[in-house]
Amino acid sequence: MLNFLFRLFLTFNSTSLLIVVFGIQGQYIIEWERINHHLTNMPDWLSYIIYFSIPIILTLISLWWSNLLDSDSLEKTNGKSKITDIEQANNAFLPSYLGYFFVALSITRSETLWFIFAILFLFTFFSQTLYFNPLFLLIGFHFYYLTTTNKTKIFLITRKSLKNPDNIDLPRLKRINNFTFIDKTH
Amino acid sequence: MNHLIAQLKGTKREVKTFKVFSDETVYDLPIDLDNPKTYNSDYKLEDDEWFHIPDFSNSSYCVKLLRMDFIAADYNQINTEQLKKLNYLISYQIHDGKEYYFFQNISNSQLIKKRWFKSSNTPTLEKDVPIIIINDIADAIYSKEENILFFKKLTSISSIFKGISELYREATQTETEDFLNEDFILLEDGYEANKVGAANRKRIAMAMSSFNNFSSHEKSQIHTYIKDYCANLPFDENNSSFTIKSEDDLKHLLWGIEQRYYTTPIGQEKRVANSISKVEN
Numbered sequence: 001m002l003n004f005l006f007r008l009f010l011t012f013n014s015t016s017l018l019i020v021v022f023g024i025q026g027q028y029i030i031e032w033e034r035i036n037h038h039l040t041n042m043p044d045w046l047s048y049i050i051y052f053s054i055p056i057i058l059t060l061i062s063l064w065w066s067n068l069l070d071s072d073s074l075e076k077t078n079g080k081s082k083i084t085d086i087e088q089a090n091n092a093f094l095p096s097y098l099g100y101f102f103v104a105l106s107i108t109r110s111e112t113l114w115f116i117f118a119i120l121f122l123f124t125f126f127s128q129t130l131y132f133n134p135l136f137l138l139i140g141f142h143f144y145y146l147t148t149t150n151k152t153k154i155f156l157i158t159r160k161s162l163k164n165p166d167n168i169d170l171p172r173l174k175r176i177n178n179f180t181f182i183d184k185t186h
Numbered sequence: 187m188n189h190l191i192a193q194l195k196g197t198k199r200e201v202k203t204f205k206v207f208s209d210e211t212v213y214d215l216p217i218d219l220d221n222p223k224t225y226n227s228d229y230k231l232e233d234d235e236w237f238h239i240p241d242f243s244n245s246s247y248c249v250k251l252l253r254m255d256f257i258a259a260d261y262n263q264i265n266t267e268q269l270k271k272l273n274y275l276i277s278y279q280i281h282d283g284k285e286y287y288f289f290q291n292i293s294n295s296q297l298i299k300k301r302w303f304k305s306s307n308t309p310t311l312e313k314d315v316p317i318i319i320i321n322d323i324a325d326a327i328y329s330k331e332e333n334i335l336f337f338k339k340l341t342s343i344s345s346i347f348k349g350i351s352e353l354y355r356e357a358t359q360t361e362t363e364d365f366l367n368e369d370f371i372l373l374e375d376g377y378e379a380n381k382v383g384a385a386n387r388k389r390i391a392m393a394m395s396s397f398n399n400f401s402s403h404e405k406s407q408i409h410t411y412i413k414d415y416c417a418n419l420p421f422d423e424n425n426s427s428f429t430i431k432s433e434d435d436l437k438h439l440l441w442g443i444e445q446r447y448y449t450t451p452i453g454q455e456k457r458v459a460n461s462i463s464k465v466e467n
Contacts, residue, residue: 070207070208073259074258075187077255082255149255149257150254152259154259173259
């Protein structure tokens, strides 16, 4: 159950930029006077920055939340790494994200936005790409595909920069789903 | 990190290995794994003893999981439906940097489907939430570094390691018949091969190999030996044969072939050993 909610949350984080882009494109700005009548002549870009910071804050919350997930490990045993192959996946998100942005930029009505967002959300949730949140890159994470010595391929989110499979030691992982793991070693 | 893995019942094509949870020490490593015994169905273990099979990964009983690297991330997370089909548990644990696999067979008695509640400040009745009982001592322990399988009871691990029950061999019907047809055995009172139970079949399987290695002189020595100890087994001097009328008679004869009878040096008391092991010097 916890895991299910977490995956919903991650999906929201990785798709929420669509809403941010839509907000910026439609020039929806925060009505500052309504909050406090002293706040007048606030620049538009401040609203945009606040919109953009919401997914970032949610992503930071998701990192904290991931501590509660099931533990896992891929540590070395007797000095031998359990990884045979590494493939960098940082740029894999780009095509799909460009897609999101163009969709958001061409939507004019908010009903359309919510409908498109719902569809995207569902597809992102059910495909295993919900972890492709580019905001992870901003806070120093990298994405990798790892192949284990038993030939299983997994997706790893880590702060480490991985190059040589023989040196990989990941004693503290958290399992997001059966395919995706996040590294908690510091 | 330690991991608990579940192996399910099912057909060959299904995925049957799943991860249960991680980062918990499910079993304690026993301190009495040193000085293990080679398996012998005639030997009854003391509480602090284990049987062992050395070079286990090369034996035909070994499961595939023990031959591979252990990688918890390879296995999918188990769900409630799958837990109902639990066959056995494997706890992968690191003790002093060495890898150990603890096996526990899950019989119906360990999968409790009754109603229950936790003894806590806020007890609530739980229905339809089966619980799985972890034994204090695992049924088998595999040390990867030493490549040894330790176990206490062969019957509890025979569904985990396929074919391992052959260590616990019973004589087949033909072997039993052949044995009972030996010249030194005379059957009476309608006792025959079909009436030989599992315990005696195991003894026959053991005794046959000892008996076939005896020379004719040794065989007659055994006859005298059995006569001395088993007054209840009538011995026909002309045919040099023992009369066997029941399971009990056969048991006494088989104990004789295994040379289980002895006399205490002090007090001259005649005894039978119900468990034997070789004294290593």
